[in-house]
Amino acid sequence: MRWSETFIPTLKEAPAEAEILSHQLLLRAGLVRKLAGGLYTFLPLGLRVLRKIEAIVREEMNRAGALEVLMPAVQPPEIWKASGRYEQAADVLFKVRDSRNREWLLGPTHEEVITTLAAAEIDSYRQMPLNFYQIQTKFRDEIRPRFGLMRAREFIMKDAYSFDATDEGAMVSYQKMYNAYVRIFDRVGVQAFPVEADTGVMGGKHSHEFMVPAETGESEVAYTEDGGYAANVEKADSQGPTASTPKECTGSIEKFATPGVKTIEDLTQEPFCVPAKAQIKTLVFIAEDKPVIALLRGDDEANEAKLAVALGTGVFRAAGAEEIQQALGAQPGSLGAVGVNGIPVIADEQLRGAAGMTTGANEDGFHIQNVSVERDLGKIRWADLRTVREGELSACGRPLKIRQAIEVGHVFKLGTKYSEALELSFLGEDGKRGAPVMGCYGLGVTRTLQAVIEYSNDENGIIWPVSVAPFAVCVTALDVDPEGEVMKTAVKLHDELSGQGVDVLLDDRKERPGAKFKDSELIGIPVRIAVGSRSLDKGEVELTRRREGGREGVPVSEAVARVLECL
């Protein structure tokens, strides 16, 4: 391929809309262009990378025994109503209407579709295990698309769905996908670590997210340095906070005035001087239209994923000021659970046995001290609600660290939720009907593409791993006169490498050398051969490997062989 005959619009400066480096490079290297918020056109160069990643994903899925299918992006709402997700996922669903005003959904994922298919086709345990996958465009009406392809409203995902007759079988299917993901991320050239992930309301232990460490990642991972533990912060637990909770109580509860105190922090100040760990944080949520109180130690943060598990529903939100006033008779800042009746109270495990605590009096401007949780509070349900912090000890006794990461894949053992909701059943060996145990396995293809950029770059631009590089080699002709030795040599090298099946880009543009070097580095081609009169006079061309840096003279006659070695 000749550079002059393709379309690679590189940019010297980063467009103002791009905040993070990988997004800037995506635009600067001419890989994509934005149509509207969260909607991108893939240009020829970007599409080449996308296709290479897809090919690797496809190979590994096939290797793991998954079968490729292609499902419709347009889906009937009925199946979403049947699974209960029509309401649950309402805010991310794109809805469209046809000419007869009938509603359709643009698929954000395909559990409902694949389960509908399976319900019609799977009748016997003999047909399983089965695993279907597709690589397809997904639609999610993200409230806030961000960071280019990282969080887009339309994106490409590989999604797979496994069906097994037994739980043990489902674990085998799960493990196969897990292993395939390890291979995929290894091959595309990102370090993606499996971490334990939140399994939400469905529970169960078997869910892992694949995370690429990156400061710009939108997820947080808690891990131990020895690699013994890694979990999404939404899921992570620890042996508890580093400072212990007060357990001594010196007297009975006592109301005191705290004018102007609105936060935990305020109460730690003069003249009150109540340490945050001796306060009870009172949060009010509306779960399925009913108020619920959650209690945490003052210095702890609530974890919404854990809260969802404790509440038994994902449909909840923080209560508004009016709702709180109605429920507890006070404004945030003076809330507490002492003497509250008729509203369920869930408390974090850290408060077990806590005494001598201070909490709001449910009267604006007043708090209560000497609160003993067991003595002074009514019926409490205990649960793990807190978000772990750096420095706390993991279950294995090592200190936790926390870092940002990009979630590029997720494997999840679903159980029978969808097979039951969509009436999928089979006849087992024992002659009884059963619901297949499902698993779902998502991999963000376009997000992975950007994660590779975020992971692999230097000050000059992207550095593509050979496996996904749009071109493996760039032959930079420093003089493009078609009659000259330089160009003739460049063309010859290009043709020979092409003949060997290598993706080669011949930079035949009438640009100055500096511009060509900069461009080939910006777009990230891993190997470059510079052909110019200076080295050609010595019978050599110059070979540069982006990852190693530096350049070396190589005899023209050996150039092709040397390049092949590099790849």
Add this chain to the structure above:
RNA sequence: CGGGCCGUAGCGCAGCCUGGUUAGCGCGUCGCACUGGGGGUGCGAAGGUCGGGAGUUCAAAUCUCCCCGGCCCGACCA
């Protein structure tokens, strides 16, 4: 959806506060010349509904209001 910032040539920006000739600069683009191994130099040129609409005014890129779009923080993200 709440808070903040922004929208001026393909890209990056200045001008706006304090309204007043032909709205500027850098990069890019086109032409010519020189140059020719790290985004070179010079000369010339094209390119603008100043996001859209309404209003105030003798006069609006500039002031006011409404709308649209973008970015950041938060909420949210099965």
